[in-house]
Amino acid sequence: MRTDRLLAALLIIACLFAAITTWWHGDRRGMGTAELADAGSGADIAMIDVYGTISDGKPDGGPFGDSGASAIRLIKAIRAAEKDHVKAILLRINSPGGTAAASQMVYEELMRVRKAGKIKIVTSMGDMTASGGYYIAAASDHIMANPATTTGSIGVILHVQNVQKLFDKLGVGSTVIKSGAHKDILSPFRPMTRDEQALLQQLVNDTYQQFLQAVVAGRKMPLDKLKPLADGRVFTGDLAQKVGLVDSLGNYEDAIVKTGALAGIKGTPKVRNYTSETFWEGIFPKVESKLSSLLSPATGMGWNKIPLALME
Amino acid sequence: MLDSLYQTLFHPRAALLPLSMGSSWALLLLLSITGGLSWAGKLGLGGAGAVMLTLCFLGLYLIVWFCFSAATSLLAQLMEGKGSGPATMETVTPALWPALLFGPLTALGQHFERLAGVLEFVVAVWILVGLVRAIAQVHGLSLGKAALCVLGACALAFFGLGALLGAPVLLLALVVAS
Numbered sequence: 001m002r003t004d005r006l007l008a009a010l011l012i013i014a015c016l017f018a019a020i021t022t023w024w025h026g027d028r029r030g031m032g033t034a035e036l037a038d039a040g041s042g043a044d045i046a047m048i049d050v051y052g053t054i055s056d057g058k059p060d061g062g063p064f065g066d067s068g069a070s071a072i073r074l075i076k077a078i079r080a081a082e083k084d085h086v087k088a089i090l091l092r093i094n095s096p097g098g099t100a101a102a103s104q105m106v107y108e109e110l111m112r113v114r115k116a117g118k119i120k121i122v123t124s125m126g127d128m129t130a131s132g133g134y135y136i137a138a139a140s141d142h143i144m145a146n147p148a149t150t151t152g153s154i155g156v157i158l159h160v161q162n163v164q165k166l167f168d169k170l171g172v173g174s175t176v177i178k179s180g181a182h183k184d185i186l187s188p189f190r191p192m193t194r195d196e197q198a199l200l201q202q203l204v205n206d207t208y209q210q211f212l213q214a215v216v217a218g219r220k221m222p223l224d225k226l227k228p229l230a231d232g233r234v235f236t237g238d239l240a241q242k243v244g245l246v247d248s249l250g251n252y253e254d255a256i257v258k259t260g261a262l263a264g265i266k267g268t269p270k271v272r273n274y275t276s277e278t279f280w281e282g283i284f285p286k287v288e289s290k291l292s293s294l295l296s297p298a299t300g301m302g303w304n305k306i307p308l309a310l311m312e
Numbered sequence: 313m314l315d316s317l318y319q320t321l322f323h324p325r326a327a328l329l330p331l332s333m334g335s336s337w338a339l340l341l342l343l344s345i346t347g348g349l350s351w352a353g354k355l356g357l358g359g360a361g362a363v364m365l366t367l368c369f370l371g372l373y374l375i376v377w378f379c380f381s382a383a384t385s386l387l388a389q390l391m392e393g394k395g396s397g398p399a400t401m402e403t404v405t406p407a408l409w410p411a412l413l414f415g416p417l418t419a420l421g422q423h424f425e426r427l428a429g430v431l432e433f434v435v436a437v438w439i440l441v442g443l444v445r446a447i448a449q450v451h452g453l454s455l456g457k458a459a460l461c462v463l464g465a466c467a468l469a470f471f472g473l474g475a476l477l478g479a480p481v482l483l484l485a486l487v488v489a490s
Contacts (some may be wrong), residue, residue: 019415022353
């Protein structure tokens with residue numbers, strides 16, 4: 001091959017290689033568009049947004065992915081931050097709660113990082129950090145809330161609708177063929193039996209105990225002190241600080257300063273968002289949620305999940 | 313294709329070597345792949361996002377290529393140019409070879425944002441100059457008249473593309489806003 005053609009071919013290969021490397025690097029880090037620190041420079045603090053209902057939704061969005069606080073996405077962000085050797089993780093939580101398993105997944109991941117001892121974890125509460133949101137926050141070394149933040153709601157709720165009378169009026173009946181007595185335990189088409197109620201109460205109690213244990217372990221708070229606060233009641237940030245559910249009061253900027261101090265960062269810390277929405281992820285979920293609300297009036301968490309939510 | 317690339321990038325003063333229609337398509341596909349992958353990396357998108365962006369780039373390149381060639385050809389003929397529409401299309405594409413460098417520059421931008429920005433501007437100017445020279449070459453016009461054609465075509469292509477993309481974007485905005 002002639003030298004000039006060889007040079008041209010090598011240039012094409014080099015450009016393709018550079019493009020593939022850029023994509024691979026960006027995809028692996030799950031980077032977003034809104035970064036406070038430069039992509040190349042090492043960030044001191046990894047900011048992780050926990051906005052909306054916490055659920056086990058699709059991790060990376062895709063054209064029609066879930067835009068809420070997906071547990072898998074949050075875990076991915078925590079691991080990316082850990083891999084980048086950040087000194088601290090700052091959780092920015094504004095969530096009414098979510099499902100038990102999803103909240104637990106994120107909590108366990110944060111506790112694993114916290115126990116490793118290399119990364120400090122701080123939570124900055126927004127408008128609301130209730131129930132499942134507090135579950136996650138409990139894994140932090142330090143919790144900061146605004147005085148008017150709504151928090152608490154430590155408890156478990158299982159809400160089952162009974163639409164039997166409505167269906168009777170409409171003349172709609174259903175036949176259930178099941179493999180066991182409790183296979184349709186959450187059926188909304190018939191009243192719940194005492195046995196079923198007892199079984200579900202056991203399930204709620206068990207999940208509640210797990211929640212309590214998580215807060216006890218995360219906050220290092222005795223169970224007898226926590227229990228009176230954990231009957232589902234909500235607190236303002238101010239009240240939560242007085243009863244020990246929150247460590248200090250302040251806004252997001254104060255939380256950054258506190259995180260930097262806890263992590264021993266000198267000067268202004270570099271903050272990088274590990275969960276910021278990309279352009280496509282920002283656009284498509286809005287369309288998706290609009291379409292979903294048009295197609296189905298009953299949105300939110302399904303009746304067959306165990307929500308740790310302030311409001312169902 | 314390789315000769316055209318070499319001549320455009322390493323002998324920028326020499327006449328542009330026109331590409332056949334097939335090679336022009338191949339060049340646009342190559343530019344779409346490098347552009348799509350680079351931007352997917354910049355936005356942190358996965359495999360599906362990269363494929364989607366590459367297809368978007370390809371569609372955009374094809375539309376712009378066609379619109380730009382048609383507009384410059386029309387304007388050049390109004391200025392007594394001698395070239396045809398297909399000849400314009402085949403001569404315009406080699407001027408796009410420098411766009412291949414946007415891939416490495418995006419990678420550079422991850423570490424040296426300002427330097428990459430300056431170099432990207434230089435490449436954009438290089439492409440613009442190449443387009444002017446391509447129009448002058450194929451239509452036998454002076455560089456001044458060719459520059460007028462390119463500027464006019466850019467304006468026409470911009471408005472044409474705006475009208476083409478306007479409808480779906482407006483629809484999307486209405487769905488999100490309502």
